[in-house]
Amino acid sequence: MKTLVTGATGTVGAHVMHTLTERGAKPRGLVRDHAKGVSVHGPDADLAVGEYSDHDSLRAALDGIGQAFLTCGNHPSQVDWETTFVDAAAAAGVQRIVKLSALGAQAGSPVAFFDAHARIEQHLRAAGIATVQLRPSFKMSTLLAGAHGVRQADSFFAPAARLRVDRSGGRHLRRRGRRVVRHSRPADPLRTAAG
Numbered sequence: 001m002k003t004l005v006t007g008a009t010g011t012v013g014a015h016v017m018h019t020l021t022e023r024g025a026k027p028r029g030l031v032r033d034h035a036k037g038v039s040v041h042g043p044d045a046d047l048a049v050g051e052y053s054d055h056d057s058l059r060a061a062l063d064g065i066g067q068a069f070l071t072c073g074n075h076p077s078q079v080d081w082e083t084t085f086v087d088a089a090a091a092a093g094v095q096r097i098v099k100l101s102a103l104g105a106q107a108g109s110p111v112a113f114f115d116a117h118a119r120i121e122q123h124l125r126a127a128g129i130a131t132v133q134l135r136p137s138f139k140m141s142t143l144l145a146g147a148h149g150v151r152q153a154d155s156f157f158a159p160a161a162r163l164r165v166d167r168s169g170g171r172h173l174r175r176r177g178r179r180v181v182r183h184s185r186p187a188d189p190l191r192t193a194a195g
């Protein structure tokens with residue numbers, strides 16, 4: 001079954017493309033900028049140029065696709081963009097969508113991207129396509145955004161938790177923290193990155 005990886009030039013999508021390729025699959029990546037796609041995935045990668053607001057480009061990218069990984073950076077149009085993709089995928093006969101959501105996703109949340117993810121999840125469930133909704137917590141790579149503060153204060157202030165995948169639900173993979181991760185582990189590479 002051919003897989004379309006959206007956000008293939010993004011942090012998570014690029015890893016998904018690489019991992020699928022390493023495993024012998026031949027995924028297609030949806031990219032906005034072909035040159036950027038080639039710089040990330042090489043000249044032999046199967047890349048479709050398109051974007052969520054361009055229906056024709058989505059139709060072309062979805063041709064022959066059986067399953068898709070759906071992700072987008074947080075943006076005021078994220079709900080419109082991702083639900084447009086879901087509708088295009090349903091029309092194209094896609095059988096499964098794995099959506100990158102976020103822990104805390106809840107419709108009506110005052111946190112805009114929690115609300116956005118919940119509304120996209122609802123739309124996806126209503127579309128009748130088999131779905132896996134990933135709800136990660138804080139990505140450790142995001143800690144690098146704190147490099148400046150570490151450099152200034154020689155300390156890092158943020159809660160974090162060890163992640164565990166709960167596979168029991170089938171349709172939802174919710175990651176829950178069980179034990180606190182001491183910042184001594186991520187602090188060293190952060191200190192190196194911060195100089």
Ligand SMILES: NC(=O)c1ccc[n+]([C@@H]2O[C@H](COP(=O)([O-])OP(=O)(O)OC[C@H]3O[C@@H](n4cnc5c(N)ncnc54)[C@H](OP(=O)(O)O)[C@@H]3O)[C@@H](O)[C@H]2O)c1
Pocket residue numbers: 006007008009010011012013031032033036050051052053071072073074081100101102103113135136137138139140142
């Ligand atoms: N950071 C965290 O700790 C965290 C935790 C939990 C969940 N999340 C969720 O993870 C998602 C972000 O993933 P990420 O880190 O991989 O994001 P990212 O690095 O910003 O990548 C976003 C990808 O989406 C593409 N994109 C943006 N707008 C598009 C459009 N209109 N049409 C087509 N493609 C478009 C971007 O293309 P370009 O390369 O062309 O810009 C890029 O490839 C968010 O939804 C966020 O809520 C993040």
